[in-house]
Amino acid sequence: MSINTDYFREILQDRQTVVLDDVGRHMNELASDREATSLRDVTDTKDASFASAVAGIRQAGLQREAEELEDIRGALARIDNGVYGQCIVCEAPIPEERLEAWPTAKRCRPCQQEHEQARARRA
Numbered sequence: 026m027s028i029n030t031d032y033f034r035e036i037l038q039d040r041q042t043v044v045l046d047d048v049g050r051h052m053n054e055l056a057s058d059r060e061a062t063s064l065r066d067v068t069d070t071k072d073a074s075f076a077s078a079v080a081g082i083r084q085a086g087l088q089r090e091a092e093e094l095e096d097i098r099g100a101l102a103r104i105d106n107g108v109y110g111q112c113i114v115c116e117a118p119i120p121e122e123r124l125e126a127w128p129t130a131k132r133c134r135p136c137q138q139e140h141e142q143a144r145a146r147r148a
C-alpha cells in the first residue's frame with residue numbers, strides 16, 4: 026500500500042491558500058507594506074524568507090496561522106523527500122484515514138499520544 030501523495034499535496038496546497046487568504050485579510054487590516062511583502066515570501070521556496078515571513082505573521086498576533094503554515098510546509102517537504110505518511114519518531118506508516126483527517130500529521134497515533142503527554146507534563 027502506498028499513499029497517493031499527489032492527492033495529499035493538493036489538499037495541503039489548497040489549505041495553504043486558505044490560510045494565506047486569512048492571514049492576508051488580517052494583514053490588510055494592519056496595512057503595512059512590509060507585512061504585505063513578508064506574506065508573499067511565505068510561498069517562496071527559500072527557507073530563510075519563509076522563516077522571516079512566518080515571524081512577521083507571528084508578530085501580527087496570528088500564532089495559530091503561523092503554526093499551521095509551518096505544519097503545512099513541513100508536510101509538503103516530507104512529500105518531496107518521499108517520507109510523507111511515515112512517523113517522524115518510529116518511522117511506522119501513518120494510516121491513510123489518519124492523514125485524511127489530519128493531512129499534516131507527522132506522528133503515528135501512539136507517538137502522538139506520547140508527545141502530547143510529555144508536553145502536558147512539561148506545562
Ligand SMILES: [Zn+2]
Nearest residue numbers: 112115133136
Ligand atoms: Zn510512531
